[in-house]
Amino acid sequence: MKLKNKVAIITGASSGIGRAIAELYAAEGAMIAVADLDETGGTETVDIVREKGGYALFVKTDVSKAREVASMARQAMEKYGRIDILVNNAGIEGKSALTADYPEEDWDRVLAVNLKSVFLCSKYVIPEMFKNCQGAIVNISSIAGMTAFQKAPAYAASKAGIIALTRSMAIEYAPNNIRVNCICPGIIKTPMVERSTKGSLDAERKLIREEPLGRIGKPEEVANAALYLASDDSSYVTGSALVVDGGWTIK
Numbered sequence: 001m002k003l004k005n006k007v008a009i010i011t012g013a014s015s016g017i018g019r020a021i022a023e024l025y026a027a028e029g030a031m032i033a034v035a036d037l038d039e040t041g042g043t044e045t046v047d048i049v050r051e052k053g054g055y056a057l058f059v060k061t062d063v064s065k066a067r068e069v070a071s072m073a074r075q076a077m078e079k080y081g082r083i084d085i086l087v088n089n090a091g092i093e094g095k096s097a098l099t100a101d102y103p104e105e106d107w108d109r110v111l112a113v114n115l116k117s118v119f120l121c122s123k124y125v126i127p128e129m130f131k132n133c134q135g136a137i138v139n140i141s142s143i144a145g146m147t148a149f150q151k152a153p154a155y156a157a158s159k160a161g162i163i164a165l166t167r168s169m170a171i172e173y174a175p176n177n178i179r180v181n182c183i184c185p186g187i188i189k190t191p192m193v194e195r196s197t198k199g200s201l202d203a204e205r206k207l208i209r210e211e212p213l214g215r216i217g218k219p220e221e222v223a224n225a226a227l228y229l230a231s232d233d234s235s236y237v238t239g240s241a242l243v244v245d246g247g248w249t250i251k
């Protein structure tokens, strides 16, 4: 039980990687707040956790809106009385288009959901972490923030921004015993990737051919990294960007 009696807010936990993190954290003893726009998926995540004897709460939240984020942090505090862990995982892929063709409103939305949300959730949760003199923040970036990806200018910029923000917050809050790290996943089989391959086996095979380990990653493999960064196993790790990509970026 690596997270016994800890309270974790996980954004975007109605689906994919966020749900896998919620399940693993709960299995390791954490009480979970699922913050997501998707009520159906969020309720399913809560049910999965509760069926296995864990504690979870769904708080409908648009993480790009300050008022909703503030209310979400308040509801987690009212329910559990403390917040130890924040996983900033919610994200959208945005449109696929070259930079010159990218619509401004899509750019704004991707940056708001993927990057501004990390700022907002941290802004409202860090003061609660101060009360316990400790905390761990795990931000979900992407290899798209480290390497060159075509036709995803807003996504790539938002994910690179998360790496920079992770480092800034890590240095700011190290004196408060709050560690801040991020994960850069490669291609992970979730609804986000299924939307981009449109269920085509050929598209999936093409991705697999580019993977040194010869397969796409599983959400549970990112969750394992998120457990490491949230638990005392990583007690001397802060400001890091942990790549979980099956070797994609070293090709």
Ligand code: NAD
Residues within 6 Å of the ligand: 011, 012, 013, 014, 015, 016, 017, 018, 035, 036, 037, 038, 041, 061, 062, 063, 064, 089, 090, 091, 092, 093, 113, 140, 141, 142, 143, 184, 185, 186, 187, 188, 189, 190, 191, 192, 193
């Ligand atoms: P997903 O689409 O399965 O899950 C994303 C979740 O975020 C959904 O539950 C969705 O409802 C939620 N969400 C979207 N907009 C929101 C908003 N405004 N407010 C609150 N919640 C919102 O995708 P996933 O693959 O599980 O992605 C999770 C994270 O991992 C994302 O940040 C994504 O960029 C990142 N990532 C994914 C991959 C991959 O290959 N799947 C690779 C690298 C990084």
